[in-house]
Amino acid sequence: MSWNARDAKPRSDWASSSPWFSRDELITALLAAQLTGIVTPVNPALARDHVTELIRRAGARVIVTASKELDPEAYETGAELARQGLVDHVLVLRPTGAVDRNDALAGCPDDRFLGEPPTSTDLASFFHTGGTTGAPRLAAHTHANEITDAWMIAANSVLDQDSVVFAALPLFHVNALVVTLRAPLLRGQQVVCPDPGGRAPRQTMDAYTPSTWPGARPPSLHLSDGRALFDLFHRGFTLLRFADHDVTALTEAAAERDVPLGVVDVRDTHAQALYERDLVLIRPDQHVAWRGDTPPADPHYVIDRVRGAHH
Structure with missing residues (x-):
């Protein structure tokens, strides 16, 4: 403009x-x-x-x-x-x-x-x-x-x-x-207004496309150093951080709600491209709970949503 x-x-x-x-x-x-x-x-x-x-x-x-x-x-x-x-x-x-x-x-x-x-x-x-x-x-x-x-x-x-x-x-x-x-x-x-990130991949009974859309199973890959990304996931929630963002407010909100949350820093261009966002929150069942390019404006709302307190 x-x-x-x-x-x-x-x-x-x-x-x-x-x-x-x-x-x-x-x-x-x-x-x-x-x-x-x-x-x-x-x-x-x-x-x-x-x-x-x-x-x-x-x-x-x-x-x-x-x-x-x-x-x-x-x-x-x-x-x-x-x-x-x-x-x-x-x-x-x-x-x-x-x-x-x-x-x-x-x-x-x-x-x-x-x-x-x-x-x-x-x-x-x-x-x-x-x-x-x-x-x-x-x-x-x-x-x-x-x-x-x-x-x-x-x-x-x-x-x-x-x-x-x-x-x-x-x-x-x-x-x-x-x-x-x-x-x-x-x-x-x-x-x-629509999300500029496009649309979720189409899924069928005989073919599943991994993505980082909330609710989807994220892509599985090995990082450039040979580690499997999934092996880095925590037992509870995992926040994958692909860029330098201060996520203190989000981790503190999780702690206040007694939600186990671990932060994993990933600096891998291929993985970042596949995961599409700088921040991707993974559920304990290894599905995507939330994603964004910046920390959420209301971290308590996000934590309450992913733990099932908001509908």
């Missing part, structure tokens, strides 16, 4: 090149970009020269993209745009639940906007449209365009305030912004 920031003079553009709803802050970033300037959501699966041309035409000076752990290709595209001098800043979104220190935000108020708010006739976004030619083109939307469209959908919807909307389109698609984001906000509805 790229955008023009209103605190710059003249107003500067923002671009987003992050896949799907890769983390919850992507939604916040998109709406903040429209508040401060003009946002250009871009499909990160497009060829890099195509993405570059769209951002150049939009005049974007800031790009919001996925981190390496979410989408290495999108991250590298953002870095390359900065190296070429096409954008001034690259903001990186890490997985939902990641806690990052950001000194640039220290002292910033979180209850008000310090800049000049937009009017209904101000441009809110540029959306990519290739038409029948596939050539990079941008369609301009004002704030009035988007809010009016969202209001008509919300007003005519058969769904009530208790309905839950599944967001099946990525945010670089205009229908995702209007239909599954703005319209539900106007109705006070809940929106469920």
